[in-house]
Amino acid sequence: MSDQVIGGYALRRVLGRGGMGEVHLAKTPTGGLAAVKVIRPELARDPAFRRRFEREVAAARRVARFCTAPVLDAGLDGDVAYLVTEYVKGPDLAQAVRDQGPLSGGNLDALAVGIATALSAIHAAGVIHRDLKPSNVLLSPLGPRVIDFGIAQLVGTDTSQAILGTPAFMAPEQARGETVGPFTDVFAWGGVIAFAGTGRLPFGGGSPGEVIHRITHEGPHLDGLDGGVRGLVEQALAKDPRSRPSVSRLLAELLGGGQVSPASATEAVERTWTVPLSTSDLRPSREQDGEVFPDSGWAGDVRHAQDDQALPGGWGRAGGDAGPLMPSDGGAARQGQVGPDGQWRPSLGSGPVPGRPADVQAGSFQGSAGGGRADSGGRSRRKLGWVVGGVLAVALAGAGVAAAANALGAETWPYESDFGDAWEVGASEAGTAERDGSGYVLAVEDGWRLWKSAPRREPGGGVVVSARAGLVDGAGEYGVWCRGASGDRYEFAVGGGQVTIVKRRAGQEGVVLYGPEKAESAATDRIVAECAGDGGAVTLRMWLNEHLVAEATDAREPFGPGLAGVHAAPEAGKAVRVRFESFALRPVRG
Incomplete structure (x- = not known):
């Protein structure tokens, strides 16, 4: 087969x-x-x-x-x-709870918000799921994904015929073969969250008849369920459908009040989601069939300047020995600052490509150390509301406290930026980087590639990098990158209706790990990249506007954790301007 x-x-x-x-x-x-x-x-x-x-x-x-x-x-x-x-990469909720135990705190809240958001989308389409259960919730690196509408029925059709569903998560009216509706899925939501937070079925096990009797006549067992969601779960599991909250009310309560769009709720979940995947999901992907991607056939001869203060990779020949020796950023290779840990904190810059394709470059170093955004603690339920506030308007009153904490080496996650915290600005031969309100604009000249790093190193083990970006003028590609050091990095790019994942080494032609493949783009794209794994292989995944669009494994001298950031490059013979509206980093928990 x-x-x-x-x-x-x-x-x-x-x-x-x-x-x-x-x-x-x-x-x-x-x-x-x-x-x-x-x-x-x-x-x-x-x-x-x-x-x-x-x-x-x-x-x-x-x-x-x-x-x-x-x-x-x-x-x-x-x-x-x-x-x-x-295709959603990750275990289902039933497997995750079985292997790793119940969820709690912010992860349980994120799960509750994510499933409620999915139900909001399902109900908005005039559909009832009817079989929401832990095995129909997949835990992707970006958050929960509800699947399988195999027994969904349209609202308004005859919904009182067959008794369909899974007994342990059936609503009383569903078990009795009565009319079902969105309120039926709300009951299942309560059962799924109760299971996720306790590791137990809310109405116990046994034969289907015994379980259905308890569902229709007894209360749920919620001992040990996190207090942040217990009240809502109790309401959702009410016997009378009229006593259950609507999905919109669930979201409003979970996110701290007010009306929140499904898009903002989805992004909030992604930015707070830290549920570890099963260990099998962190191994080299079998989809690559063990293929080892070869090195480029072009031998780019990178040579360091004869200067004991020159930074590694700061100077190089763009075209081997035949190419002119030049600073990769127009002469600013030695700029930078020492971070709070006493280490040099560079940011990858731009690379020239005179006479060569746009994917041949050498790295430059112009970065600076700085602080990141952090949440100020409090109840986990409020954490999701705080994140939604950051999604809707990036304005955090505690930014100074967070920056001070980072200056002392107490890094907090996720790191979210409005590009006001030490992101590099200025001009070079390659182009310019400038702040534009709460955004960040890269203007890149023909024949160059420009990349800039965030003022925060990646966490060890794995990172999820995300940004919102769109073309302002011209034509080309743009995206995010990870695991950068001395001109090396993995780039995730969208442009011309295509996506690619490229491995780049300073002074060498990029090695395409995935693509180019067609993908549906928008005026403003949300690009999310995951770089996971250490040692023998790195797994790379890319999402574009919530869709998983690319996946690859690099098992040939993979890069380790380093810097991450944004990049842009024009089409041949053109220039390009790209505006990044947001940027975030968070660890991959494994």
């Missing part, structure tokens, strides 16, 4: 099995990754099931992407029915 092609999707390996069939990791026709649900043949041949399957697809296509795994494609290939969704 692993070599089978269905609807143009090459099935690679089985991710899971369920009552309706198998879910496979698959290669898309354009070279990306997706999850393909292949329906059991006996079901797919049933005309009644085909009608239900068509209804599922129509319903799922209407659901927005917020905290869900969006449907990408569906169809019939002979007697085989299939449904294609975005």
